[in-house]
Amino acid sequence: MAVASRSSQSFFVLHFSSLSITILLCSFLLSPLPTAAFASSGVRVEGLESRPRNLYPEILRDEAVARLRQLGEVSDADGYLERTFLSPASVKAGNLIRQWMEEAGLRTWIDYMGNVHGRVEGRNESAEALLIGSHLDTVVDAGIFDGSLGIISALAALKVLNSNGKLQAVRRPIEVIAFSDEEGVRFQSTFLGSAAVAGILPASALHISDKSGVTVEDVLKDSSLDITEENLLKVKYEPRSVWGYVEVHIEQGPVLEHTGFPLAVVKGIAGQTRLKVTVRGSQGHAGTVPMSMRQDPMPAAAEGIVLLESLCKCPEEFLSYDGHCKSISLKSLSSSLVCTVGEITTWPSASNVIPGQVTFTIDLRTIDDMGREAVIYEFSNRMHQICDQRSVSCTIERKHDANAVLCDTELSMRLKSAAYSAVTRLTGEIQDEVPVLMSGAGHDAMAMSHLTKVGMLFVRCRGGVSHSPEENVLDEDVWTSGLAVLSFIETQL
Numbered sequence: 200m201a202v203a204s205r206s207s208q209s210f211f212v213l214h215f216s217s218l219s220i221t222i223l224l225c226s227f228l229l230s231p232l233p234t235a236a237f238a239s240s241g242v243r244v245e246g247l248e249s250r251p252r253n254l255y256p257e258i259l260r261d262e263a264v265a266r267l268r269q270l271g272e273v274s275d276a277d278g279y280l281e282r283t284f285l286s287p288a289s290v291k292a293g294n295l296i297r298q299w300m301e302e303a304g305l306r307t308w309i310d311y312m313g314n315v316h317g318r319v320e321g322r323n324e325s326a327e328a329l330l331i332g333s334h335l336d337t338v339v340d341a342g343i344f345d346g347s348l349g350i351i352s353a354l355a356a357l358k359v360l361n362s363n364g365k366l367q368a369v370r371r372p373i374e375v376i377a378f379s380d381e382e383g384v385r386f387q388s389t390f391l392g393s394a395a396v397a398g399i400l401p402a403s404a405l406h407i408s409d410k411s412g413v414t415v416e417d418v419l420k421d422s423s424l425d426i427t428e429e430n431l432l433k434v435k436y437e438p439r440s441v442w443g444y445v446e447v448h449i450e451q452g453p454v455l456e457h458t459g460f461p462l463a464v465v466k467g468i469a470g471q472t473r474l475k476v477t478v479r480g481s482q483g484h485a486g487t488v489p490m491s492m493r494q495d496p497m498p499a500a501a502e503g504i505v506l507l508e509s510l511c512k513c514p515e516e517f518l519s520y521d522g523h524c525k526s527i528s529l530k531s532l533s534s535s536l537v538c539t540v541g542e543i544t545t546w547p548s549a550s551n552v553i554p555g556q557v558t559f560t561i562d563l564r565t566i567d568d569m570g571r572e573a574v575i576y577e578f579s580n581r582m583h584q585i586c587d588q589r590s591v592s593c594t595i596e597r598k599h600d601a602n603a604v605l606c607d608t609e610l611s612m613r614l615k616s617a618a619y620s621a622v623t624r625l626t627g628e629i630q631d632e633v634p635v636l637m638s639g640a641g642h643d644a645m646a647m648s649h650l651t652k653v654g655m656l657f658v659r660c661r662g663g664v665s666h667s668p669e670e671n672v673l674d675e676d677v678w679t680s681g682l683a684v685l686s687f688i689e690t691q692l
């Protein structure tokens with residue numbers, strides 16, 4: 200898909216993946232989310248160790264952290280945490296979660312894609328259901344909170360309700376789902392679990408194979424799950440049967456810790472484009488070709504990478520807009536745009552050879568879909584100019600696109616007041632406003648947004664570190680997240 204090569208540049212040529220249907224409306228851009236602004240908005244909810252522990256319901260206090268640690272021990276590897284799609288450790292973790300769901304008073308089952316469900320029907324089983332979820336799989340050498348926190352905090356909240364005799368009094372069905380795959384480590388295809396529930400997983404996904412040639416279908420059948428194209432359709436939920444989807448997740452970035460606030464409401468999840476840039480020149484001897492006679496792709500690639508950094512740091516210096524809406528879009532873009540060159544390869548990659556070819560990747564994310572297109576267009580134009588000036592050629596291929604997802608305003612308001620109430624209950628003081636963040640990382644909520652309205656809460660993690668054994672969440676913040684889910688569910692009584 201070489202959409203930005205010289206012959207096929209087009210601002211509006213979009214190649215959407217299956218997960219990229221949501222279109223951002225201009226009106227959203229009227230309320231951009233400058234992350235830097237959050238630094239002054241939060242109260243310091245720190246030093247909680249000295250606070251009385253009975254501020255939390257006992258179940259939250261005694262079980263949530265212990266269960267996170269217990270789940271963190273369920274691994275396919277010795278010495279580090281790894282749970283990929285339906286691996287032995289994933290199956291074991293799923294069974295453990297199922298047991299905890301039953302202890303919380305939920306009716307449980309495992310669907311054909313290996314997702315673990317726990318549900319209470321409440322007073323009206325035909326009402327639209329509230330779904331709460333996150334993923335049980337992990338990356339390689341993972342932390343114990345990514346994904347698991349969203350499942351455990353929801354189960355802890357429901358168990359508190361159950362122990363208070365209120366679980367059956369909820370006015371709509373509430374269902375917790377532990378998704379079988381979000382990270383996509385084994386099959387390089389994210390959201391296998393939630394995309395199936397949302398009804399956007401194509402049947403062809405069943406035939407994707409891992410490095411050893413084993414397919415998604417093989418793995419499911421090995422786990423006694425009778426997956427067929429027909430049964431895949433049965434995993435899908437009917438939109439009219441669902442009221443909304445809520446997910447609690449660690450932030451995986453440093454902003455929330457910087458504000459000093461334990462929880463944030465998520466405004467939306469950034470859209471993403473991945474590009475592959477290939478620069479071709481003239482391969483030659485490092486000692487014999489004069490500098491003035493070289494067609495060296497390496498300096499052209501280097502200049503392009505530095506250009507990208509400048510463009511993404513200060514897009515307003517490179518892009519110009521006409522009209523009110525577009526000028527506001529530029530502000531939104533400036534506050535959320537991040538670009539990364541994470542991989543670079545050269546050919547033939549020898550110290551005494553002028554390379555014939557240099558390839559690098561670009562990962563570009565922002566909440567502003569129109570802005571993302573504008574940045575890609577501007578970068579492509581300037582990259583081609585650089586290559587022309589250096590007498591090399593370049594091709595820019597578009598490898599992946601996912602549009603931004605906006606969280607639902609009403610759900611976000613409810614989550615915000617639940618977070619506020621949890622933190623206020625915790626500190627006994629009136630708090631400043633709960634921060635609102637944009638998510639630069641993808642989550643199951645992205646897939647679920649194709650089924651229903653979504654809302655998310657972020658929980659701060661130490662140093663913003665994630666996808667690492669160094670990932671850490673304060674015990675008090677785990678409890679606070681459970682308390683926030685409890686407050687949110689209590690609005691459904």
Ligand SMILES: [Zn+2]
Binds near residue numbers: 346381448
């Ligand atoms: Zn995650």
